[in-house]
Amino acid sequence: MPEYDPVADLYDLEYTHDYDLPFWLALAGREAGPVVEWGAGTGRLAVPLAATGHDVTAVELSGEMVGRGREKGGAVGWVAGDIRDAKPGRRFGLAVCAFNSFLCLTSPDDALAFLRNAREHLVSGGLLGIEVSAFSPDELVDPPGGPQLRHDLTRPLPDGRLDRFSVSRYDAASQLLQMRLFYERYGPSNVLESKRAHDLTIRITGRDELLLMMRLAEFEVEAVYGGFEGEPFTSASDHLIVLARRG
Numbered sequence: 001m002p003e004y005d006p007v008a009d010l011y012d013l014e015y016t017h018d019y020d021l022p023f024w025l026a027l028a029g030r031e032a033g034p035v036v037e038w039g040a041g042t043g044r045l046a047v048p049l050a051a052t053g054h055d056v057t058a059v060e061l062s063g064e065m066v067g068r069g070r071e072k073g074g075a076v077g078w079v080a081g082d083i084r085d086a087k088p089g090r091r092f093g094l095a096v097c098a099f100n101s102f103l104c105l106t107s108p109d110d111a112l113a114f115l116r117n118a119r120e121h122l123v124s125g126g127l128l129g130i131e132v133s134a135f136s137p138d139e140l141v142d143p144p145g146g147p148q149l150r151h152d153l154t155r156p157l158p159d160g161r162l163d164r165f166s167v168s169r170y171d172a173a174s175q176l177l178q179m180r181l182f183y184e185r186y187g188p189s190n191v192l193e194s195k196r197a198h199d200l201t202i203r204i205t206g207r208d209e210l211l212l213m214m215r216l217a218e219f220e221v222e223a224v225y226g227g228f229e230g231e232p233f234t235s236a237s238d239h240l241i242v243l244a245r246r247g
């Protein structure tokens with residue numbers, strides 16, 4: 001079962017941010033279309049990109065996430081498939097792989113398969129933008145005594161609230177970060193109504209590994225940023241953004 005199927009109903013409650021949208025909108029305005037988003041989730045970026053007039057295709061593995069994206073309406077062309085081998089049937093001027101969808105590829109072979117597929121689906125001169133979280137060494141080291149439960153977020157709901165807690169363990173050998181997420185949904189008078197646990201695994205990828213993989217997949221790296229304002233990438237950056245072209 002795709003990892004995101006069991007938590008698709010929570011995705012839009014958890015991830016309400018849109019600080020990254022102006023960056024992708026500006027890129028879509030600058031580059032030729034059409035646009036593809038690889039690993040599009042519920043269309044957090046794809047739907048507003050399409051709403052501003054761009055011709056957008058969204059590729060997503062989880063049928064539940066696709067279903068929620070489709071419910072939002074708009075002109076997004078949804079493709080249920082795996083970004084390693086999905087064939088949307090056309091080529092794009094701009095490809096976006098944002099908010100850690102790339103890190104869901106849990107081996108270098110999977111990452112390369114995606115990059116090669118993404119390249120195949122770009123027109124000559126087309127641009128691929130990848131954005132992932134940049135983790136500091138502190139975030140990847142267990143505290144003394146072992147992994148600890150962390151409070152990640154609280155989201156107010158019309159009839160209560162959603163809390164998320166997590167425990168993470170990082171294996172430096174495989175670069176896999178395994179997260180167990182605990183969701184608690186409270187009703188209007190603070191009564192716990194439901195809870196569930198969910199496991200997610202991502203593969204932490206640093207700047208130079210990502211650049212090397214992009215070169216192996218025959219991309220020409222054009223820019224590396226550490227934030228959505230085009231800041232330089234440093235050891236203090238929270239984000240790693242790479243833009244690369246199909247030559």
Ligand SMILES: C[S@@+](CC[C@H](N)C(=O)[O-])C[C@H]1O[C@@H](n2cnc3c(N)ncnc32)[C@H](O)[C@@H]1O
Pocket residue numbers: 002003004015038039040041042043044045059060061062065081082083084097098099100101104105
């Ligand atoms: C953290 S979400 C990001 C979604 C979206 N890019 C956003 O910005 O909100 C990662 C998404 O990538 C999808 N994904 C993971 N592996 C995938 C794969 N091999 N093929 C297609 N989608 C995948 C997941 O199902 C999930 O919806």
